[in-house]
Amino acid sequence: MTHIAGALVARGAMLATAESCTGGLIAGACTDLAGSSRWFERGFVTYSNAAKTDLLGVPAALIEALGAVSEPVARAMAEGAVARSLAQVSVAVTGVAGPGGGSADKPVGTVWFSWSVAGQTHSEMVRFAGDRAAVRAATVRHALARLADLLH
Template sequence: MESQYALSQKVGRQLHAAKHVLVTAESCTGGGVAALVTDVAGSSQWFDRAFVTYSNEAKHAMIGVKESTLETFGAVSEPVVQEMASGALAASQGTLAVAISGIAGPSGGSEHKPVGTVCFAWADTSGWQHVSTQYFTGSRREVRAQAVCYALQIISEHLSPVIE
């Protein structure tokens, strides 16, 4: 398995080659994707900004997630992360966004959304969109680390057919 840093370097090369600029909207990962990608020298060529929208109010105020979507589906839901990704693109110079919201634990889960549930959405300015809900295991730190890697892996897979 690739190290987090090696994956971040690979995604950076792919984003740069594809002329994409990444923007993140993160909740449970607390800016972990942004931190990892900015560990790579030269990331300013392919990374614009990060929105850490931990609270529902931040999701609404910073990136335009509708209050009705939050009330209907809850913060940890595919409709919310879809709006987070779209909102991050609209509020930035980015051309490709990833949004993440989940329950990292050790508490906060429910029968329908257990600890380790993480929802993701990706979108770009060409109209590509992808959503996914994953169920990770481990400690809070492990769930967050798995979510960061998964977010980057999907970006890499999306860009792989274009750029290797």
């Protein structure tokens, strides 16, 4: 986490998180670090579809057409977090943590990630194994590890 903090401070940038399946765990991991107010601006916990639309500006039609767990929604979440905050960098996650809610094309453990860094949006999908706690913990680790890569 200190490498993320250092990279953001060096850029003079702030971070915002937009979280669905993790319910604020990424923001919590960030603010566990003393001095995080220098680089962490805010966290959006947008667990419901309505929250994604109301707080981040994700088009409701997009969610309806593709589902909340999709690349376009994750990208819209990341871009909305920057647009609706004072941050210049964001990370967004939307997924199926389980134990229910999965489907054939989006089984439990499916998570879409998106990061907005230096005006560019990056995204990827990962499928994690394990129970709800394991999926959520792996999601936090992956979100922050990839953010660190993108910042360097």
